[in-house]
Amino acid sequence: MFRLRTMICLAIAGLFAATSGSASAQKKYDVGATDTEIKIGNIIPYSGPLSAYGVIGKAEAAYFNMVNAEGGINGRKINFISYDDAYSPPKTVEQARKLVESDEVLLIFSALGTPTNAAIQKYMNIKKVPHLFISSGASKWDDPEHYPWTMGWQPNYQSEARIYAKYILKEKPNAKIAVLYQNDDSGNDYLKGFKDGLGPQAASMIIAQESFETSEPTIDSHIVKLKSLNADVLVNFGTPKFAAQSIKKMGEIGWKPLHLLTNVSTSIGSVIKPAGFENSQDIISATFLKDVTDPQWANDPGMKRFFDFLTKYYPDANRTDWSVLNGYSLAQTLTYVLKNCGDDLTRANIMKQAASMKDVELDGLLPGIKMSTDKSDFAPIQQLQLMRFKGEAWERFGDVLSARRETKPTN
Structure with missing residues (x-):
């Protein structure tokens, strides 16, 4: 009887260990991610000639504050670390190194500017750190063959x-x-x-x-x-x-x-x-984004969520500034990708999920405009609609037009 009881206990213990091992094995982390936190880096010109874009970083920070208040992403809180580079490429390099090597972020997200991001593109790819959803429409961000860790966001x-x-x-x-x-x-x-x-x-x-x-x-x-x-x-x-x-x-x-x-x-x-x-x-x-000043969106569910967000998490925002909705939409995109990563918060899986978007809709995107990517196409948004300024608002006209890249960069 004692022998049988011992064997049963050992079997139960073994089963528990196997189950626990399986559960822990399902969680995969790289530097910058834990059971409780996801560390995200950001570089933006809060000062200098393009300081007007600083509100993008402020909107993103506010969005992640909302995400954290609502329980985080798959139970993990976002630690958003945003630095000023004054739109100076040497400063961008300094801040990127600080984020990757000192702060040990999981990824750098929505860094702003073409010359500034060009200065860190090779570094980010050598380090194999996701350089995601760049706030610049340069064509060079859609080059997965040569820069598989870099991805743009807006139409080029x-x-x-x-x-x-x-x-x-x-x-x-x-x-x-x-x-x-x-x-x-x-x-x-x-x-x-x-x-x-x-x-x-x-x-x-x-x-x-x-x-x-x-x-x-x-x-x-x-x-x-x-x-x-x-x-x-x-x-x-x-x-x-x-x-x-x-x-x-x-x-x-x-x-x-x-x-x-x-x-x-x-x-x-x-x-x-x-x-x-x-x-x-x-x-x-x-x-490609809705005009926040246009009354036609007054009852739009997506814009209602955006305005509710502003009221609670970014009340000081200039609601007529396009950059605020831009920052909100960028943060919403990254949140979508990180949610899809589940418990596999490795840098490789982040890029895999970012390159696997299919007809993703955002609160701020115009009707008919959706995000899609694949392993050979790192350009999430590839549609635009023409508009003309009349009175005190923009009026869209014509059809939604494809801005799909006709050639791939070779450098």
């Missing part, structure tokens, strides 16, 4: 610019075009896409290409110069601060060309209102 700049080119060819085929762009990777990306979109006509239609440095305090002189050339179309690839300056100066000097503006600078709160509603009439741009 070249694709967006091709859409503007096609619009001009259709609506103003004899245009005399002036292009204003930043003298950096993002500006050059826009310029290339725009010329590609115009095709053979680019050489005759573009009468001026004016670049500026982000270190310039004002670009008024560039606007005056372009007006003097008698261009009847301005394609403006400036970031928010410089977009607002250009719109305001155009109003002051009475220059009224057909004005196309990049979608990163369409915020009513940080660009249009400061530049003046009267100066902004009939500007053309494109978008």
Whole structure:
């Protein structure tokens, strides 16, 4: 009897050990993840020439505060560590190394800027740390063959610019075009896409290409110069601060060309209102996010959740600033991926889940626009809709257009 009882006890103990071992084996962690925490790094310009984008980081921090208040992701709280790089690539490198090597984050998320992220792309891939959902539309983020740990988020700049080119060819085929762009990777990306979109006509239609440095305090002189050339179309690839300056100066000097503006600078709160509603009439741009100022979304479930979030977790936000919804949407994307990781919070699985999205909808995306990725396509959002500024709001027109990348980067 004693022998039988002992054997039963040993069998039960063995079964318990096997079950416990199986349960623990299901949990897989890399540095930056535990049973209770997921450590996320972020780099954004809270100061410097692109400090207007700092609200993206603030919105993301607020979103993760909401996630934590609601129990976290699969029971784990988010530890969101966000550093300022002042839009300076050397500073970005310093902050990335600090996040990866000192703070030991699981991943770096939503770092902002093209030259800044370009400065850390090789480092992140050598370290095999996810460099996820970059706040930049450069085409180089969609290169899984060479950079399998880097992924963008928004439609890429070249694709967006091709859409503007096609619009001009259709609506103003004899245009005399002036292009204003930043003298950096993002500006050059826009310029290339725009010329590609115009095709053979680019050489005759573009009468001026004016670049500026982000270190310039004002670009008024560039606007005056372009007006003097008698261009009847301005394609403006400036970031928010410089977009607002250009719109305001155009109003002051009475220059009224057909004005196309990049979608990163369409915020009513940080660009249009400061530049003046009267100066902004009939500007053309494109978008993939809902306009928070548009009353048509008053009863939209997704926007109701967004506004409830602002009321409770980010009450000081400028609700008319496009960047706030942008940050919310980025954080919602990462939350979706991390939830799908379950208890396998390894860096490799994070990239696997990020590259396995299929028709994912977000609260802030326009109807018909969904996120999809696969192992050969690291571009989650590839659709846009044209819009025109009228009165005090943007009015969308036409169909949702594909901004799918036509070629893959080779560098």
